[in-house]
Amino acid sequence: MSESNDAGLDADGIGSVVRPYILTEGRQRSDGVRLDMVSVVIAARAEVDEMALEPEQVRILELCRRAQSVAEVSAHLDIPVAVVKVLLGDLIGRGYVLARAPYTTESPVNRDVLQAVLDGIQRL
Amino acid sequence: MASNDSDPRASAAEEERIPAAIKILIAGGFGAGKTTMVGSVSEVAPLRTEEVMTEASLGVDDLSGVEAKGTTTVALDFGRITINDDLVLYMFGTPGQQRFWFMWEELALGALGAVVLADTRRLETCFPAVDFFERRGLPFVVAVNCFEGAHTYTAEEVRAALSIPEAIPVLLCDARSRASSKEVLLTLVRSVADRMAATA
Numbered sequence: 001m002s003e004s005n006d007a008g009l010d011a012d013g014i015g016s017v018v019r020p021y022i023l024t025e026g027r028q029r030s031d032g033v034r035l036d037m038v039s040v041v042i043a044a045r046a047e048v049d050e051m052a053l054e055p056e057q058v059r060i061l062e063l064c065r066r067a068q069s070v071a072e073v074s075a076h077l078d079i080p081v082a083v084v085k086v087l088l089g090d091l092i093g094r095g096y097v098l099a100r101a102p103y104t105t106e107s108p109v110n111r112d113v114l115q116a117v118l119d120g121i122q123r124l
Numbered sequence: 125m126a127s128n129d130s131d132p133r134a135s136a137a138e139e140e141r142i143p144a145a146i147k148i149l150i151a152g153g154f155g156a157g158k159t160t161m162v163g164s165v166s167e168v169a170p171l172r173t174e175e176v177m178t179e180a181s182l183g184v185d186d187l188s189g190v191e192a193k194g195t196t197t198v199a200l201d202f203g204r205i206t207i208n209d210d211l212v213l214y215m216f217g218t219p220g221q222q223r224f225w226f227m228w229e230e231l232a233l234g235a236l237g238a239v240v241l242a243d244t245r246r247l248e249t250c251f252p253a254v255d256f257f258e259r260r261g262l263p264f265v266v267a268v269n270c271f272e273g274a275h276t277y278t279a280e281e282v283r284a285a286l287s288i289p290e291a292i293p294v295l296l297c298d299a300r301s302r303a304s305s306k307e308v309l310l311t312l313v314r315s316v317a318d319r320m321a322a323t324a
Contacts (some may be wrong), residue, residue: 036234037173038145038214067142069214071202075171080197082175100142104234109146113211114317117146117236120207121309124165124302 033092035070035085038102042067044095057087057096064097143212148312149231151218151257152241153249157269157299158217159201161241164305166203166215173200175227198227215309218253228256237263237312241299245274247285254286263316265293267308 035041043064050058059077074084091097103109109117150158163170175198201217218224218231218238232238240253250266257264268282276296277285283294293311298304 037216037231038147038234040142040145040212042142069145069204069212071173071200071214071216072171072204074173075202080174098142100144102145102147102234103236109236111317111320113146114313114320116207116211117213118310118313118317120205120211120213121165121306121313124205124306 033089033099035088035099036102036104037071037081038069040067040069040100040102041073041088041092041097044098048096053091053096054087057091060084060087060091061096143206143210145212145214146207147214147216147231147235148309149216149218149228149235149238150241151228151238151250151253152269153243153246154219156241156243156246156249157271158241161239161267161269161297161299161305161308162201162203162215162217164300164302165205165309167205168203170201170203170217173202174198175200198224200231225252225256232256232260232262235262237265237316239308239312240264240266242266242268242282242286243271243274244268244277244282245271247282250286254288263312263319265295265308265312265315267295267297267299269299270296 041064043061048058048061053061056077056079060073063073063076070084070088071081073079073088074081077084079087088097088099092099103113150161152158159170198219200219203215205213205215207213216231218228238253238257240250240257242250254264254266266282266286266288268277268279270276279294279296282288286294288294293315295308295311297308
């Protein structure tokens with residue numbers, strides 16, 4: 001589409017694309033694990049061999065001491081979601097991170113969950 | 125609860141300390157107040173993430189084709205509400221323009237529902253979102269953000285102008301107000317519950 005080139009492309013578009021691509025060593029997707037924007041991830045172990053990891057992965061592990069979504073990891077580290085998914089997929093594959101899939105259309109929320117959501121919003 | 129939709133690598137026991145997430149989309153045209161609404165109910169200041177995408181990567185989390193021309197960086201603002209130890213709700217402000225449809229697919233996947241935020245100064249900007257959610261069968265409500273100085277319409281006038289069926293709630297709101305935005309979210313979740321009861 002010809003429209004895809006306008007306002008959405010930021011000024012340093014080239015840089016912000018090339019850098020993450022190098023960061024994931026050219027891999028195009030994480031093997032095996034299908035992560036969603038709101039898959040929740042948490043660090044699986046306390047001790048980490050930092051030398052065996054990318055600096056960005058070490059930062060991800062620090063952040064993931066508290067459970068949070070893929071989108072939050074992306075926002076806090078200022079790395080695009082697609083790249084965070086690859087880095088996380090690698091960490092999951094190596095046992096550093098655990099992930100919980102979000103509710104999906106295949107496993108829809110039940111009435112108890114909906115009631116919990118209603119109560120939670122009401123408490124705000 | 126969600127033990128059967130888990131990642132196979134996390135065992136059931138391990139999973140118990142990881143909350144599951146639910147997402148709600150807040151869609152609307154540029155300047156309709158999406159981020160304002162997210163911020164008024166979120167427990168944290170709205171966060172921003174970026175998706176780097178091309179048409180080629182339609183709904184797929186890979187970077188193939190990124191080197192090709194036509195790469196788009198789309199910023200998404202989102203917030204969170206911790207429901208309980210086991211459940212977190214995320215709200216994503218979703219760019220309403222038709223050219224971002226390719227990313228709506230992924231965002232809409234598994235979403236609980238959507239709020240279409242209508243701006244009465246530019247009502248037509250929410251047509252694409254209404255169309256999209258209708259086609260996908262995703263539950264949604266239309267919330268008319270009442271801007272100061274803009275002519276105020278009734279919910280029924282907006283319903284008529286957008287041809288929204290009776291079954292879909294249309295309500296007026298002030299996206300800056302937590303109470304008002306809460307009411308919008310509650311209306312959406314109740315309508316999801318009603319739909320579930322109707323199909324049960």
